[in-house]
Amino acid sequence: MSPRIKTIRKVINPPIVKGFKPYGPDSGKFIKEPVNLLYEEYEALRLCDYDTYNHLQASQIMCVSRPTFTRIYSSARIKIALAFVEGRQIVIEGGKIYFDSDWYACSKCNCFFNNPEKDKEIKACPLCGSNKIQMYDYEFTDITEPEINDNDLCVCPRCANKQMHEHGKPCKDQYCIKCNTRMVRKRNNQ
Amino acid sequence: MKVAITSTGNTLKSTIDQRFGRCAYFVIYDTETKSIEFIPNPNKDAEEGAGPASVQLVAAKNVNKIISGEFGMKIKSLLDSLKIQMIILKEKEKTITDIINLLDHEK
Ligand SMILES: [Zn+2]
Ligand SMILES: [Zn+2]
Ligand SMILES: [Zn+2]
Numbered sequence: 001m002s003p004r005i006k007t008i009r010k011v012i013n014p015p016i017v018k019g020f021k022p023y024g025p026d027s028g029k030f031i032k033e034p035v036n037l038l039y040e041e042y043e044a045l046r047l048c049d050y051d052t053y054n055h056l057q058a059s060q061i062m063c064v065s066r067p068t069f070t071r072i073y074s075s076a077r078i079k080i081a082l083a084f085v086e087g088r089q090i091v092i093e094g095g096k097i098y099f100d101s102d103w104y105a106c107s108k109c110n111c112f113f114n115n116p117e118k119d120k121e122i123k124a125c126p127l128c129g130s131n132k133i134q135m136y137d138y139e140f141t142d143i144t145e146p147e148i149n150d151n152d153l154c155v156c157p158r159c160a161n162k163q164m165h166e167h168g169k170p171c172k173d174q175y176c177i178k179c180n181t182r183m184v185r186k187r188n189n190q
Numbered sequence: 191m192k193v194a195i196t197s198t199g200n201t202l203k204s205t206i207d208q209r210f211g212r213c214a215y216f217v218i219y220d221t222e223t224k225s226i227e228f229i230p231n232p233n234k235d236a237e238e239g240a241g242p243a244s245v246q247l248v249a250a251k252n253v254n255k256i257i258s259g260e261f262g263m264k265i266k267s268l269l270d271s272l273k274i275q276m277i278i279l280k281e282k283e284k285t286i287t288d289i290i291n292l293l294d295h296e297k
Contacts, residue, residue, distance in 0.1 A: 039263075110279070110281060111257075111279045112277070112278040114276050116273040116274060116276075126275055126277055127277050127289075127293060164235045168214065
């Protein structure tokens with residue numbers, strides 16, 4: 001029987017887009033650093049101005065203190081204003097996401113782990129058994145689905161078609177579905 | 191207790207796969223019986239939903255812990271709600287044997 005996935009309380013809802021681009025005849029003149037809106041800033045803005053929670057409710061949903069919430073929220077608004085006024089792109093990525101369980105680091109085997117059972121105290125590393133563990137503010141790298149990593153793609157040198165790379169099979173042994181050319185590894189700037 | 195390990199291949203010499211949702215294989219290790227099962231990940235080439243589908247796959251095996259290089263935000267929430275412990279090991283060169291030895295050391 002497949003397990004039922006319970007309703008989750010403090011999910012950060014990832015944004016549906018990765019960012020925003022300015023447009024208009026002059027938008028190309030304003031090529032500047034994009035503004036980086038962090039996930040928690042996006043989330044704060046969503047909770048307050050889209051879902052219309054007040055700051056106290058929103059801070060509770062995000063599990064941060066009220067002053068922390070206010071700081072995150074005002075930072076979100078400053079960044080969006082900056083992008084609007086200066087015609088900059090907005091990139092939504094990164095940041096520190098606040099999660100349910102506590103995280104620890106083991107200094108013996110260098111692993112990180114969470115404590116899924118809040119009421120049970122963690123005394124040893126679940127991997128190597130060492131007691132050289134300490135609480136750790138783990139920052140998650142964003143690998144949100146359905147992102148496709150460039151490493152997962154090969155590219156056709158002739159028609160530039162990209163397709164999923166088959167694991168354990170060299171790119172040159174895979175053929176382009178469009179023009180039947182041998183594929184090559186995708187490079188980040190392609 | 192059962193532990194899932196993401197693996198780049200289907201042998202004990204394979205190294206840990208740093209990706210969770212799109213890892214090549216899942217290794218299900220039973221710390222009591224010492225049985226080891228390699229499961230090819232059907233979601234490894236999925237364009238969408240590889241993470242949640244992989245969570246379902248390992249959860250159906252009744253694992254208590256998952257060892258991988260990284261977990262995404264959504265995955266983190268899912269595993270939290272299922273009370274499956276996440277262990278993040280960023281040492282890419284670690285083999286399945288190395289990890290099983292670490293786990294057995296606990297006893
Ligand atoms: Zn350890
Ligand atoms: Zn082609
Ligand atoms: Zn390839």
